[in-house]
Amino acid sequence: MSRSGDLADLIRDEAGPAPVRLGLILGSGLGHLAGAVEGVSIPYHRLPGFPHAGVSGHNPQLVIGTLEGQRVAVFGGRSHYYEQGRADAMRLPLEVLRDLGADRVIATNAAGSMRPDIGPGSIMLLSDHINFSGLNPLIGEPTDARFVPMGAAYDPQMRQDLAAAAAAEGIAMPQGVYAWYSGPSFETPAEIRAIRTLGADAVGMSTVPEVILARFLGLRAAAISTITNMAAGLSDEAISHEHTKAMAPIGAAKLERVLRGYLRAA
Ligand code: HPA
Numbered sequence: 001m002s003r004s005g006d007l008a009d010l011i012r013d014e015a016g017p018a019p020v021r022l023g024l025i026l027g028s029g030l031g032h033l034a035g036a037v038e039g040v041s042i043p044y045h046r047l048p049g050f051p052h053a054g055v056s057g058h059n060p061q062l063v064i065g066t067l068e069g070q071r072v073a074v075f076g077g078r079s080h081y082y083e084q085g086r087a088d089a090m091r092l093p094l095e096v097l098r099d100l101g102a103d104r105v106i107a108t109n110a111a112g113s114m115r116p117d118i119g120p121g122s123i124m125l126l127s128d129h130i131n132f133s134g135l136n137p138l139i140g141e142p143t144d145a146r147f148v149p150m151g152a153a154y155d156p157q158m159r160q161d162l163a164a165a166a167a168a169e170g171i172a173m174p175q176g177v178y179a180w181y182s183g184p185s186f187e188t189p190a191e192i193r194a195i196r197t198l199g200a201d202a203v204g205m206s207t208v209p210e211v212i213l214a215r216f217l218g219l220r221a222a223a224i225s226t227i228t229n230m231a232a233g234l235s236d237e238a239i240s241h242e243h244t245k246a247m248a249p250i251g252a253a254k255l256e257r258v259l260r261g262y263l264r265a266a
Helices: 003-015 031-036 091-099 156-169 189-197 208-216 241-265
Strands: 022-025 038-043 061-067 070-075 104-113 123-131 175-180 202-204 220-230
Touching: 003 038, 003 061, 003 091, 031 061, 031 241, 061 241, 070 091, 091 208, 104 156, 104 208, 104 241, 123 156, 123 208, 123 241, 156 220, 156 241, 175 208, 202 220, 208 220, 220 241
Parallel strands: 022 070, 022 104, 104 220, 123 175, 175 202
Antiparallel strands: 038 061, 061 070, 104 202, 123 220
């Protein structure tokens, strides 16, 4: 049995055998969403190989349960490249998600905006990404499966359904391009001007490696940013992790309504 298969068995022993339909990865300041799910919570430290998720504002637990009638797996924290220098840090959790039966994953994150019309407190549905880091979680993967097509990485049907859920809730959720910057330092104003010129609408330190891994594993993927700040140089407000954590819950309330609506309709 594979490592992910063993973990999936362990999780099924605790949470029951019913297959999971969808995974949800919670970003900085969004961890409380795990509390919306009725189910079984397993701390990451009981799942060997799961990330330590040592970033404050994350809640490192896996919750398997029901949200709006759908069986989901909620990852209360993620590992970022900047923690250990590993772009594939979320590979095992995503393999486990696949082994639990899911065919879909939605990643969420906190991000800075480069769009004056998408201000702090907004949520943005990712239409595409720019991998500004130059890193890739599949470097070292020995099989030909590593040549993953990324032409429609952000699943068009999921985007349509999520957009419909937002519209039904009366929540503005513009779509935009997310640029992955490795962090952990924030970007400089010159870097933000550069990635804006390249076509990005928002910037953050996560999600892109997870979406690459999800596509590699055959999972359909979507992602939503909660905008916590204008990116460096675009506003007078100081950028900090404290500010990110304080602002994320504003977008998180909208995010929760969109996700609930999406699951209700699924
Ligand atoms: N840059 C990168 N990551 C972020 C930001 C930002 O401005 N805000 C929240 N996460």
